[in-house]
Amino acid sequence: MKVEQLVEPDRVHKHVYTDQAIFDAEMEKIWERTWVYCGHESQVKASGDYYAVTIGRQPMIMVRQGDSSVQVLYNRCPHRGVQLVGNLHGNTGTSFVCSYHAWSFHLNGTVRAIPLAKGYEGTRMTRDNPDCGMKRAARVDSYRGFVFASLVDEGPSLTEFLGEARIAFDDMCDRSPVGEVEVVPVCHRVMQHSNWKFFMENQLDALHPSVTHQSTGISAGRVEKRIKAERGSAPLYYHYLSTFASSFEQWDAVQTINFPYGHGILKAYMGLRPQDPDTLEHEALLVKAYGAERAEEYLSRSIHHVLVYPYLSVQSPLQQLRCLRPIAPNKTQSEIWHFRLKGAPEATYRRSLWYYNLVNSPATMINADDLENWAKGQWGLQSNGGDWVSFHRWYGDDREENGVTYSNHGTSEVVMRNQFRAWTQYMLA
Amino acid sequence: MNKIPSSAPQAIPNAGPDFERLLGQEVVIEATQGSALTGAQSIEPDHSPRASQAGSSAQVRQLPRAGILSRTSAEADVQREVEQFLYLQAELLDSKHWQAWIDLFDAQGVYWMPVMPEQIEWEGSPSIFAEDKLMMEIRKGRVSHPNAWSQAPMWETNHLVSHVALESVSDTEICVRSRFHMMELRRDSVRHFGGRYQHTLIRGNDGALRIRLQRVDMFNGQASFDYVLQIWV
Ligand code: FES
Ligand SMILES: [Fe+2]
Numbered sequence: 001m002k003v004e005q006l007v008e009p010d011r012v013h014k015h016v017y018t019d020q021a022i023f024d025a026e027m028e029k030i031w032e033r034t035w036v037y038c039g040h041e042s043q044v045k046a047s048g049d050y051y052a053v054t055i056g057r058q059p060m061i062m063v064r065q066g067d068s069s070v071q072v073l074y075n076r077c078p079h080r081g082v083q084l085v086g087n088l089h090g091n092t093g094t095s096f097v098c099s100y101h102a103w104s105f106h107l108n109g110t111v112r113a114i115p116l117a118k119g120y121e122g123t124r125m126t127r128d129n130p131d132c133g134m135k136r137a138a139r140v141d142s143y144r145g146f147v148f149a150s151l152v153d154e155g156p157s158l159t160e161f162l163g164e165a166r167i168a169f170d171d172m173c174d175r176s177p178v179g180e181v182e183v184v185p186v187c188h189r190v191m192q193h194s195n196w197k198f199f200m201e202n203q204l205d206a207l208h209p210s211v212t213h214q215s216t217g218i219s220a221g222r223v224e225k226r227i228k229a230e231r232g233s234a235p236l237y238y239h240y241l242s243t244f245a246s247s248f249e250q251w252d253a254v255q256t257i258n259f260p261y262g263h264g265i266l267k268a269y270m271g272l273r274p275q276d277p278d279t280l281e282h283e284a285l286l287v288k289a290y291g292a293e294r295a296e297e298y299l300s301r302s303i304h305h306v307l308v309y310p311y312l313s314v315q316s317p318l319q320q321l322r323c324l325r326p327i328a329p330n331k332t333q334s335e336i337w338h339f340r341l342k343g344a345p346e347a348t349y350r351r352s353l354w355y356y357n358l359v360n361s362p363a364t365m366i367n368a369d370d371l372e373n374w375a376k377g378q379w380g381l382q383s384n385g386g387d388w389v390s391f392h393r394w395y396g397d398d399r400e401e402n403g404v405t406y407s408n409h410g411t412s413e414v415v416m417r418n419q420f421r422a423w424t425q426y427m428l429a
Numbered sequence: 430m431n432k433i434p435s436s437a438p439q440a441i442p443n444a445g446p447d448f449e450r451l452l453g454q455e456v457v458i459e460a461t462q463g464s465a466l467t468g469a470q471s472i473e474p475d476h477s478p479r480a481s482q483a484g485s486s487a488q489v490r491q492l493p494r495a496g497i498l499s500r501t502s503a504e505a506d507v508q509r510e511v512e513q514f515l516y517l518q519a520e521l522l523d524s525k526h527w528q529a530w531i532d533l534f535d536a537q538g539v540y541w542m543p544v545m546p547e548q549i550e551w552e553g554s555p556s557i558f559a560e561d562k563l564m565m566e567i568r569k570g571r572v573s574h575p576n577a578w579s580q581a582p583m584w585e586t587n588h589l590v591s592h593v594a595l596e597s598v599s600d601t602e603i604c605v606r607s608r609f610h611m612m613e614l615r616r617d618s619v620r621h622f623g624g625r626y627q628h629t630l631i632r633g634n635d636g637a638l639r640i641r642l643q644r645v646d647m648f649n650g651q652a653s654f655d656y657v658l659q660i661w662v
Contacts (some may be wrong), residue, residue, distance in 0.1 A: 039629030186544050186555040189653035215577035223563055241567065333653060338555070350553055362654040363542070363558045365571050370580040371656055 003427045007420050010395050011388045014381040016423075017195040030310060030426045031056030034261075035141070035148040035161045036073055037312055037323050038062045040183045040339070042145065043089070046401060048107060054325045054333075055151060060368040061085055062147060063092070065107050072137035072149040073109045084134065096134070102290050102314035109134035144169040145180060164404070165263035168276045168306035171316035172300040176341035177289035181319060188336040188362050194374035196310065196326040199334065200419060202370060203313040204266045206410040207250040207393075209244045212373055216365040219244025236274065244366060254304070254410035260403050262309025262422030264415055267302045270317050278347035285344065309422055318352045320360055330378050336360045391416040449660075490546060494595025496606075497558045498596055504598075511605050514638050515628065519588035519609065522661060527569040530661070534562055535631050535639035540661055542645040551642070557650055558661065565661075579659060585614045589627070603630040605636070609645075611662050620655060622662055624648045 006013040006022075016022055036055045043051050044064040051062045052075060059075040061084070075083045078097040084096040084105070095112050097104040104112045111132040120126050137149035141158040146169050148158050159166070173179050194201060202208065210217065220241030227234040254268040273279055284296035306314045311324040319339040326332050338356040340349050359366045380391070396414035398405050407414050445523075499505035521530040534540070541551040542558040551559050560568065572580055589610045596604040604627070611622045624647040630638045645662055 102455065120561065184555060186651075188544075188651075190657060191653055191655045193656075205521070215568070215574035216571045219574060220567045223567050228564070229657060238567075328654075346553075357556050357559050358564075361555075361557050362650075363658040365568060365659075368579040368657050368659050369577070370583075 003424060007424045009178065009417060010392050011390050012420055014387055014389060017197060017378065017381045017389070017419075018329055020263055020329055023195075023326070025427060027056040027326070029429065030423070031059065032058060032151045032156060034310075034426070035139075035150045035155075035158050038140075038147045038149050039309070040145055040337070041070060041142060041147060041313055042179070042182045043185070044070060046091065048091045048093050049089075050085060050092055052085055052087070053224075055137070055149060056326075058151065059083060060149065061096075062149075063107055066094070068142065070147050071108055072140045072147070074137075076134065076137040076271070077103055078111075078132055078134060079103045087394055103132075105134050107135050111137075141293055144173045161261060162308065163261065164257075164259050165261075165262060165265075165306055165308045167265065167301075167303065168308060168312070168314035168316050171298070171303055171306070172314070172319050172339065172341075173315070174290075175286070175319075175344065177285040177343040179289075180341055180342045181339035184340055184356075186337075189359065190334050190336065190367070190371070191372055192332040192360055192371060193330060194332060194371075194378040195329055196324045196332045197419070198374040198377055199313070199322075199324060200307060200310055200333065202254050202374070203307055204264050204415040206254055206256070206266060206268075207248065208370075210246055210248060211365055212369045213244035215369070216241055217243070220365075232276075235354075236272070236351060237358060238357050239271065241365065243263070247410070252409050252411045256407045256410060256412065256415050258398075258405040258407070258414055258418035260422065262307075262419040264307045264309070264418060266304040266372050266410070268304040268410075269300075269302045270304060272351070273299065274319055278345060278351075281345050282348045289343075309419055315355070318355045320352070320356055322360070330382075373391045445575050471590070493594075496596065496597075497598060507603070508593070508595060509597055510638070511595065511603060511630065514630070515590050515593060515605070515607055515626070518640070519590050519645075523586050523588055527573065527660075531562060531565045531569060533640050534565070535633070535641055535644075536562070538562060538640050538642070540565060540643050542644075542647060542650065542662065544650060546646050551644075557658070558645070560661075568660065582616045583614060584659075587612045587614075601631070602641075604628070605630065609662070615656065622647055622649060624650070624657075624662075 001013065003014060006016050032055065036062070038053045038055070039051050039062050044062060045048070047064050047066045047068070049064045053062055053072075061073050061075045063071055063073065066073055075085055077084055077100065079098065079101060082098055082100045085092065086099070092107070095104045095106055096349055102113075102115050106112050111127050114120065114127055114132065117127065125132060137151055138153045139150040139158075141148055143158060143162060143166060150158075155161075172181055207322045213277055219272050221240055222235045223244045224238035227238065238240045254266065256264055256266050258264045273283070283295065283299060286298060289295070290298065301317070306316060308314065314320070319341060321337045321339070323335045323337070324332055336356075338352060338360070358364070366428065392415040394407065394409045394414065395417070397409065398407050398412055400406075405414050405418055446470060454651050474479075497504075499508050518530065518533055521533070538561070540558055540560045542556060543551075544555050544557060548554050548556075571577055589606050592606075592608040594606050606628075607626045608627055609624060613620045613622065624645060627644040627646070628640060629642040631641045632638055647662065
């Protein structure tokens with residue numbers, strides 16, 4: 001089936017989730033072309049620090065250079081192809097050295113030494129041949145410390161690609177009095193037995209929480225209520241969980257904003273400004289750094305999630321980020337990170353940490369049920385019980401202005417419709 | 430593929446007149462003695478040693494000591510009592526008696542699964558579990574709810590606890606470490622989790638042991654999780 005036949009404005013064919021040929025085409029036309037998130041600069045602080053990342057199907061290395069820039073290289077020895085780093089992260093000193101025949105490379109990928117170089121004289125594989133160096137990602141750029149790479153020369157710049165979704169990183173960094181975040185060096189990895197699109201669609205699906213997460217929301221709400229009755233107030237982190245049981249009406253009252261390239265925002269103020277001394281201390285620091293007006297703007301942003309399509313889900317008010325690395329049509333690795341606001345009080349960090357521990361850890365009481373949905377979703381779509389996936393809720397109801405679509409209802413499936421608009425553009429390009 | 434006709438005589442190819450002489454020589458490839466650089470190092474003197482590989486647990490961990498030896502029968506009783514307590518802890522989990530399991534903890538009891546063995550504080554650093562009794566109550570309530578969707582498929586666990594080593598014993602507090610292996614069945618597949626328990630046990634006025642801290646260091650806690658953990662390990 002052709003791409004044009006798979007995607008209609010209000011529904012898509014199940015093959016886009018299940019078909020190996022479609023998956024391969026996605027890797028080629030989307031993931032290995034567009035800007036893909038590699039990591040945060042603070043993951044590779046010192047010269048020689050590296051992180052192995054996957055872009056589409058390509059094993060890459062993000063590595064800090066001697067001149068403090070960050071480079072992204074293919075994890076492949078130009079001699080006979082062996083991967084140059086064998087673990088997820090580390091420090092490689094001043095060079096990469098191949099474990100097979102000791103070809104070595106500078107941190108920017110250019111060749112440094114070839115053993116028995118004499119043996120190559122008169123061949124086309126002498127060290128002046130650029131093919132003797134490690135291949136680099138065609139483009140590397142960063143936005144507020146978040147590093148992205150694109151494996152092709154042409155296409156929009158990183159800023160053009162991110163567009164309004166830049167707010168994910170602005171909102172995170174602006175909450176620091178020095179405008180920067182630093183990664184907490186823990187990455188939880190959780191395998192999803194589902195197509196990557198399930199996760200991306202789910203993140204702005206405002207109808208599902210009170211269905212999928214009701215067991216946790218209700219259980220947490222019960223305990224929260226009791227603590228409030230006993231002590232007058234309950235710590236914010238109970239609210240993180242109980243809020244998942246909010247009513248359909250509440251979720252329907254929020255708004256999604258849907259951008260070009262499939263990006264989007266779920267608005268909804270997260271209620272992170274109780275008037276306790278810790279919160280007030282943090283807010284005072286921002287006022288001091290940015291002035292009252294801008295500090296207020298930063299603190300009152302109504303953002304729940306920002307999606308950078310097709311792989312990032314950012315909860316900027318709590319400095320959390322999840323990144324997808326697709327493996328197969330029915331298999332997706334997710335990487336889960338969180339960040340510290342530089343210069344902010346420890347208490348502000350601890351508040352976000354609770355969210356990381358409760359919602360994003362591999363013992364999460366929330367995503368346990370999401371993962372179950374996505375796996376069952378994948379199995380359902382692999383069946384012959386039907387060919388189409390419906391995105392009809394509030395179809396025709398949204399408001400579009402200059403390529404940006406605003407939902408009138410939080411539960412509008414415009415999120416998915418907008419993602420597939422971008423998907424089709426990528427796939428037909 | 431070229432097939433050798435089976436009828437053709439299969440001669441060993443002639444290596445030439447030098448062959449005999451070559452075979453007669455003893456060629457030994459041996460490491461250079463002394464400080465001379467060898468192999469890859471002669472090309473890349475800084476090849477080795479390289480900076481530590483952060484991904485490969487280069488950190489030196491604490492040297493384990495043998496547990497306290499029971500010298501009297503009273504001490505042997507404590508060892509057995511603690512062992513039975515740890516077995517019960519595991520069996521309550523495997524039999525899904527969540528409230529009875531929570532009741533093993535004292536009022537300030539904490540269940541903690543850190544991300545890395547170097548962590549020392551249950552609050553303030555990223556954890557896989559960091560739960561006081563209220564949070565345990567939420568988790569219990571969640572898995573017991575009729576619409577805990579992820580609990581619908583067949584789901585069982587089986588713990589083995591061993592290597593029970595007493596680290597310190599007083600009238601009021603016992604520190605003990607042990608090893609566990611948990612197999613988990615979900616749908617039709619089995620996952621394995623293993624690691625170390627470190628229990629701080631308090632002896633109350635009633636003489637019974639209660640858990641003040643159950644620290645669980647999973648050896649595969651930073652490997653990719655195939656699905657997530659729903660209940661305590
Ligand atoms: S494959 Fe890397 S040096 Fe030979
Ligand atoms: Fe969810």
